[in-house]
Amino acid sequence: MKRWIQLAVVALCAIVVAACGRKSVSLEDFDKPVYMLEYASGFDILSADGRQSVLVTVTNPWQGADSVTTRLFIARDGEQVPEGFDGQLLEGDAQRIVAMSSTHIAMLDAIGEVDRVVGVSGIDYISNPDIQARRDRIGDVGYEGNINYELLLSLDPDLVLLYGVNGASAMEGKLKELGIPFMYVGDYLEESPLGKAEWLVALSEVVGCRSEGEKVFAEI
Template sequence: MRLYDVIRKYLLPIVALVGAVLFVAACGEQRVGLGEFSQKVYAPRYAVGFEIVGAEGHASTILLSHNPWQGAEDVQTALFIAREGEQPPAGFTGQVLRERAERIVCMSSTHVALLDAVGAVQSVVGVSGIDFVTNEYVAANRDKVRDVGYDNSVDYEMVVALDPDVVLLYGVTGASVMESKLRELGIPFAYIGEYVEEVPLGKTEWMVAIGEIVGRRAEAEQLFNQIPERYDALREMAAAAATPKPKVMINTPYADSWFMASATSYVARLIADAGGDYIYKKNTLNSS
């Protein structure tokens, strides 16, 4: 058999088959544009600091955090939660979490409480200031849950050793000091800005965002949906109580300063809903 006939009979079909496989693979890896992630997966009823979006035909979602610290304006951070092997959309520059978080470092004790609320507190492997975390699971598992430090004293070797799927951050008057180092280490992070919410139910609704991170959003939604009616019943009970309303002051002096929550904060709203009179009404900004 001539060489030409051998090539035509055996080699060309193989080349065509390989080309077809590569073409199909390339099509399968084609990434959607960021603009396609505009479908509302979860639109909060009370919270204004987060939303969850997705794209038609895709299992992955993006958790968006809006103005996640005091004084923030037009700040948005994003966590892409990749599912079923999907890749982040073209043009996405935020953080990426694969599937769901099963190992989490919490930089605020409220993050621990939210994880506990959605039944995922066992995912906590690290906290900031363990002596100030009043959670039963953390207290009973100090051999498993490690203290990673705080502010400029974070033990990054400890953070790396804990091998977290995600670190939950918060900012005070700006981005967390941990952000740049976590980027350098390749450890995903997400901002949980529940404390900036102006109404207590908005703060509580962040359990849905936490549920999305740990793969328990449906359960978190179901739990949260039971809360507003009970809360409103208690608020109405307090409103019907005898007057005058008790005057309420919060916090204690720290480093020659006395930090008072804004009159528009969830703390002030919580006091009012409980039938109290918050005495510090001068500050109406979104910062203490």
């Protein structure tokens, strides 16, 4: 009996230690860049001490945007969402992606992850060989203003990659209603070609391959 009591005490201590190690953090704790931007200015990838999760912040992701910030929290290793967070939540790395722009596909292709794309907008206008080879298995969800949300739901995406032109995407409200996470990609707003290309690092973070994204961008 004494041995069982000792084992129970040890187990309880282990649970307490684990719980302490996973104590809650606030949004402000995510202030440590895990990647230093060289040319782009529209995104940041931030982490907190002792955390595997990251916060991807995107600023002013459409023309004329002023002080607009959108956030995507990528929860890893069972970690909780930080206190005060009200943005988009991605549980783990994105395995199934709907890309609303062909540039998103090009960036995922550059890091060897285009196979994660399960849905696109306007498949007839996408020249990527992998997408065309899988066109019978990839959903064409249509264009903004005429999105097939039933098809979108059936694709079971982990994340939808959006872009804005003169304002927020018309899809944003519906995606929130359906509980489908999204992230804006503002590559086209960067002032230099290298700034545009650097967004592939943001997408590589989303799929859990940031080191590969950094390597590819360094070569570019």
